[in-house]
Amino acid sequence: MSSNATATVVRTGSGARFVIYTLLALFSLFYLLPLYVMVVNSLKPLSEIQAGGMMALPNEWTFAPWSTAWSTAQIGVEATGLRPFFWNSIIMVVPAVAISTVLGALNGYVLTKWRFRGDTIIFGLLLFGCFIPFQMVLIPMARMLGIVGLAGTVPGLVFVHLVYGIGFSTLYFRNYYQQFPTELVRAAMIDGAGFFTIFRRIMLPSSGPIAVVCIIWQFTNIWNDFLFGASFSDFDSQPMTVALNNLVQSSTGVKEYNVHFAGAIMAALPTLFVYIVAGRYFVRGLMAGSVKG
Amino acid sequence: MSQVAQNRRRKDWLREALPKIVLSPSLAMVLVFVYGFIFFTFYLSFTDSRILPSYGLVGWENYSKLFRIRAWDTAVTNLLIFGSLYIVICCALGLTLAILLDQKIRAEGFIRTIYLYPMALSFIVTGTAWKWFLDPGIGLQAVVRGWGWESFTFDWIKDGDMAIYTIVIAAVWQTSGFVMAMFLAGLRGIDNEVLKAAQIDGASNFALYRRIVIPQLRPAFMSAFVVLSHMAIKSYDLVIALTGGGPGTATELPATFMYSYTFTRNQMGIGAASATIMLMAIAAIMVPYIYSELREKK
Numbered sequence: 001m002s003s004n005a006t007a008t009v010v011r012t013g014s015g016a017r018f019v020i021y022t023l024l025a026l027f028s029l030f031y032l033l034p035l036y037v038m039v040v041n042s043l044k045p046l047s048e049i050q051a052g053g054m055m056a057l058p059n060e061w062t063f064a065p066w067s068t069a070w071s072t073a074q075i076g077v078e079a080t081g082l083r084p085f086f087w088n089s090i091i092m093v094v095p096a097v098a099i100s101t102v103l104g105a106l107n108g109y110v111l112t113k114w115r116f117r118g119d120t121i122i123f124g125l126l127l128f129g130c131f132i133p134f135q136m137v138l139i140p141m142a143r144m145l146g147i148v149g150l151a152g153t154v155p156g157l158v159f160v161h162l163v164y165g166i167g168f169s170t171l172y173f174r175n176y177y178q179q180f181p182t183e184l185v186r187a188a189m190i191d192g193a194g195f196f197t198i199f200r201r202i203m204l205p206s207s208g209p210i211a212v213v214c215i216i217w218q219f220t221n222i223w224n225d226f227l228f229g230a231s232f233s234d235f236d237s238q239p240m241t242v243a244l245n246n247l248v249q250s251s252t253g254v255k256e257y258n259v260h261f262a263g264a265i266m267a268a269l270p271t272l273f274v275y276i277v278a279g280r281y282f283v284r285g286l287m288a289g290s291v292k293g
Numbered sequence: 294m295s296q297v298a299q300n301r302r303r304k305d306w307l308r309e310a311l312p313k314i315v316l317s318p319s320l321a322m323v324l325v326f327v328y329g330f331i332f333f334t335f336y337l338s339f340t341d342s343r344i345l346p347s348y349g350l351v352g353w354e355n356y357s358k359l360f361r362i363r364a365w366d367t368a369v370t371n372l373l374i375f376g377s378l379y380i381v382i383c384c385a386l387g388l389t390l391a392i393l394l395d396q397k398i399r400a401e402g403f404i405r406t407i408y409l410y411p412m413a414l415s416f417i418v419t420g421t422a423w424k425w426f427l428d429p430g431i432g433l434q435a436v437v438r439g440w441g442w443e444s445f446t447f448d449w450i451k452d453g454d455m456a457i458y459t460i461v462i463a464a465v466w467q468t469s470g471f472v473m474a475m476f477l478a479g480l481r482g483i484d485n486e487v488l489k490a491a492q493i494d495g496a497s498n499f500a501l502y503r504r505i506v507i508p509q510l511r512p513a514f515m516s517a518f519v520v521l522s523h524m525a526i527k528s529y530d531l532v533i534a535l536t537g538g539g540p541g542t543a544t545e546l547p548a549t550f551m552y553s554y555t556f557t558r559n560q561m562g563i564g565a566a567s568a569t570i571m572l573m574a575i576a577a578i579m580v581p582y583i584y585s586e587l588r589e590k591k
Contacts, residue, residue, distance in 0.1 A: 008395045009485045010498050020393050027390060028407045031470065034422040035410075041425075049431055052439035106315050114312035122320055124587055129327040131579045133527050135551040135568040137330040139337060139561060143346065163326045166319050195311045224415035226530040231556075241417045245534055248421050257425050264421040268414050275413035279406055282413065283474055 042066060042262035049257045065258035069266060073259050074250060075243050076235055082263050084236075085243035089223055089270075092154050092239055096161040097218040103162075104169025104214060105207060109199050111170070112177040113185045123174060130167035137164075138231050145232055152234030160232060161222045168221075169214050172288055176210035177203065209281070216278055217285035220271045240267045331572065338569045342561035355566040364542050365567065368550040371457050375546065376525035378461045379468075384517055386465065387472025388510075392502065394473070395480045405477075408470035416467065420534020423463040424450070453543035456536055460528075460544055463535055468524065472517050479513035480506065519582045526574050547571050 012020065041049055042065050044058030053059075071081035107126070111119050141160060142151065150156030180203065188198045229239040238246070244267045248260045275282050338356070341349045359365050390408060394401055411419065426432045429448040437445040449455035483506060491501055529548035536544040538553070547567055555564025 008397075008480065008483075009488050009492070010396065010501060011492075012396050012498070017396070020396055020398070024390075024393055024398065024404055028404060031407050031411060031466070034419070034426060034466065037426050038422050052431070052435040054426070054431055054433075055436045103319050107319050110312040110316045116313065120587055122316070124583055125328070126319065126323055127583055127587075128576075128579060129323050131523055131575060131583075132327060132331065133548065133568065133571040133575055135548055135564075136334050136572045137326065138552075138568075139346065139555060139565060140330040140333040141326070163322050166323065170319065194308070195315070220413055224417075226415065226417050226533070230533075231552075241415050241530070244421065245417050248424070248534070249537065257431060260421055260425065264418045268418045271413045271415070272410065275410055276406075279409070283409065286412065286471055287474065287478060 038261045038265050038268075041258055042069075042265055044258060046254070046256055046258050065256070065262040066266075068256070069247070069259045069262040073247055073256075073263065074252070075238075075246050076250075078235075082240065082243055082247065082266055085238050085240050086266065088154055088233075088237055088243075089240040092157045092161070093219055093222050096158045096165060096222050097215055099158075100162050100165035100169045100218055101211060101214050103166055104171075105173045105204075105211070106199070107166070107170040108173025108175075108177045109203055111174045112180070113182060113198075113203075114195070123170070126167045126170050128167075129164065130171070134164065134227055138227075142231060151232065152237055154233075154237045156232055157228060157237065157239065160228050161225065164228075165218050165222065168217060172210055172214045172217070172285070173207070175288060176207070180206065209284075212278060212281045213285040213288065216274055216282050219274060220282070223271055334565045335569055337562060338565035340562055340565075342565065344559040344561065346561060351562070355562040359563050359566045359570075362563070364545055365547075365550055367542050368545045368547045371544060372525065372546050374457055375460055375464070375528070376522060378458075379464050379525050380518060380521045382461065382465050383469045383472045383521055384514065386469045387517065388476050388507075390469070390473040391476035391480055392506075394477060405470075405474070408473055410470070411467045412471045414467070416530035417534045419463055419467050420531050423459070423466070424535050427459050427462075450536060451540060453540050456540060456543045460532060460535060464525075464528065464531055467531075468521065472521070475513050475517050475520075476510060479510045483509050515582075519578055522578050523575055526571055 037054060040057060041054060043061055043063070044053070045060055045062055045064075048056070048059060069081060070083050072079055073081045075082065075085070111123050145151040145156045145160075150159060184202055185198055188202055193201070223239075224241060225239070226241045226245065229242040230245075233239065233242060244263050247263050337346055339350055339352060340355075341347055341351050394404060398404065427447070427450040429435065429446075429451060434445060434447045437447075450459045487505055488501055491505060496504070527548060528546055529552070532538055532544055532546055532549050538545045538549045548571065551564050551567045551571065554560045554567065
């Protein structure tokens, strides 16, 4: 959605415009509703929710659900709160995003500026790897992580996300570098610049936007992942999504809805923050991931 | 051969090979951990694996067993219901919102941000929010009853026949903004000259959209279909968070079936067979799409 694209020439009368704005506002309410429910109910005592006041603003405002969710809520057997799992997610996401982005940039560079026979097939193979149902790799991956001693560890999860993140990061950089003038690269080659020199001096300085797109995409995907986290982590290495699910699904005791909502917001905050700060890049990543080319 | 010439030769070789050397770790990882693992799981689907992989071949037995399991039947039926509604509603809603937003709307960027933010959330977060909002005991039903409409009933999430539709609601909520963005990008790429000419000929707005605009959105429809259908087949997290596959097995999908048969029921051979069928379904959609995309680019 570039801003310079042309708006429609279709003309609408004032009556129609009133209807359009009303509809747009109603749909805004639909999209905001769950967020409103989460925020409002994370700030009220449990009794108000149980009394049927889910849609109302709190009578008594309280941060207690937040501190419970963060540091004392029962996750599985221990009352640790979500804090350690939030940390797990961070130390999982950072290296996985960094390494897959660097590899993606190098791959994209090779696949566009150092083309060789069969490079399109290789790219196709990498690309299809993004879309496979991961159920197809769960069993062997669990075996392999067990054999090399990474089962149930954060490094194991980093590795898994790295492997299945390369396809997308390569896609982004390849499509971006394809637009980059090959003549510049040729000229540098004639001047005797080598593979890495060209990458560092010519490609990297202009890669800022696509690097942001790629980092945001990988960050959002890996932070939000549940399947790999649920399959390959132990209690100690659970990422945030898995811990949140355990918190919400735990069947013991009273269901503390307000704590669940506070926990859900905590799990959502990092990606929401990125979306609000750099939404433009997030949308670009989404589009590039769906409309290849 | 002189030392110098030999050095130069080695240098030339390195220069030639360096790009391939740089690419090779990624390629090796994908070959082993994507394609090797796919082959391994495919192989397991023909073995008598139970709690652990075992290598006694049993032919098509796992597949014939799979198709006789009621829960698999439910999962496939659910996927067809969920997938078709999810795709159709997302496309209809996405297209409508895109057309509305394309009418030189004030604060367009702001509204777009609101429509799209669910895409940034984890399905676990979405599932949690909708799970309690749809819960008859405390959510919408309780609230409306509290407002005075005592007989109001909305308990789909607890109703085996209706629960699958709650998955549709939450999934549409999460992805329809994204589909809107795809259509909006398509709308912005349409050539206005044709529209102006048709306007001069007296075409109504409805006719403009039906006859000129929507037919030109074919590529956007294509991408939306591919993205949504592949997301539907892979749907796992949302079901786990929203209903856990229940009540009973009412909202089981192939992805949740595969997981429970492989890891909790210790029927790894059958789990592998179900994963293989999921892969076939996705490949049938993605391979032609990727092939055509890559061919066009050349």
